[in-house]
Amino acid sequence: MNGLMIWLSDVFAPKARKVFANPWIDAVASTMKKVLPFILTGSLIFFYNVFRSYLAFLPDLSVIANFTFGLLAVFVVFIVTHEAMIKLVHGQYQINASLTAIAAYLLLCKPQVVDGVFQIANGRIGAAGIMFALVVGIYVAVVFHFYAKLHVLENNMALPDFVSEWINNIIPITITLGIAMILGNVLGLDFYQLIVNLFMPLQKGAQTLPGFIMICFVPVIFYSMGISSWVFNAVTTPIFMAAIAENIAAVANGGAPLNIATSEAVFTAALITMGGRGGTLPLNVLMLKSKSKKLRTMGKICIGPSVFNINEPLMFGAPVVFNPLLMLPIWINSIIGPAIVWLTMHFGFLNIPSKMIQVGQIPAPFSSVMITEDWRAVPLYIALFALYLVIWYPFYKVYEKQCMEEEAVK
Structure with a gap:
């Protein structure tokens, strides 16, 4: 037992910490910590519902779970992109990249517009969509990361700073959503279902x-x-x-x-x-x-x-x-x-x-x-x-x- 504990403490833990220090892995880990309040809120409602199933007079609080736990995938796709931009030191993109991630996620969820109503299958935006949200968020972060490394229009004295900033956001946003459009709309691929099918x-x-x-x-x-x-x-x-x-x-x-x-x-x-x-x-x-x-x-x-x-x-x-x-x-x-x-x-x-x-x-x-x-x-x-x-x-x-x-x- 002592030998196992020494190995865990002196060998396994340091190597594992080194692996988890990778910015991409760290971004996912940080995302799970930041989304915790929403998970705990949903869990609290589920716990409450155990008692409600025996005490019918208690009020139904399921709406709270629906708009916290039930929207986890949307929260996750925003946060993981935001965290990746921070870990990769691209602070100038953290908000716009994260908003782009939400747009890309909804686009790839194969939404439908019926009689003017925008519809997405409920399961795809809740807890069941977390894995897909992580994939989409990392995809968006990769696009912004490689674009940032090009250093387009940096130190360009001919353009005002705000114009350079607009251009440096418009280009990766267009690339990201353009690829998502081709995959989801033109080719008709259902990536959510593809990930499910892997299993x-x-x-x-x-x-x-x-x-x-x-x-x-x-x-x-x-x-x-x-x-x-x-x-x-x-x-x-x-x-x-x-x-x-x-x-x-x-x-x-x-x-x-x-x-x-x-x-x-x-x-x-x-x-x-x-x-x-x-x-x-x-x-x-x-x-x-x-x-x-x-x-x-x-x-x-x-x-x-x-x-x-x-x-x-x-x-x-x-x-x-x-x-x-x-x-x-x-x-x-x-x-x-x-x-x-x-x-x-x-x-x-x-x-x-x-x-x-x-x-x-x-x-x-x-x-x-x-x-x-x-x-x-x-x-x-x-x-x-x-x-x-x-x-x-x-x-x-x-x-x-x-x-x-x-x-x-x-």
């Missing part, structure tokens, strides 16, 4: 052990980089819905459910998503008693949502996102947890879900027993909690030491 092969073999692990693991890799796992809903939802429908039909016909890759097994049972994707509840518990004031405070703030398997506050507040010391254990948990759940269900040690209950905010192990209709889910929950805790512990302790050193300097 379509996951549909095949999802019910196998490797497939089940991949369908749980791949979203967590991107989630640990700040990209909402909701972006994978277009891929996973058809798989999960077809699978649970087959399970329901099999039981109705006197047979046994066979499909393990369902939303109920991954989310509702909360064995894989204990505290949220990556089994983050044990990390939150460790933080409650941390010697670091920052981690202890975040632990207290995040424990409520974590119990209800909402881990956005913890992911972005600890943070786990773009934190090399905490990214690795969440990846490990996202392989080991699904493997254990699949094996226990496959070999009959735990019932396979056969009811459609796609609510992931019910605390485990209550939800685990409810969805599997099997009390064996309780000892499995305890075992997985302990295993996740052991995996988190060495990485957490190194990060805790790092936080304490930073606090001592302040």
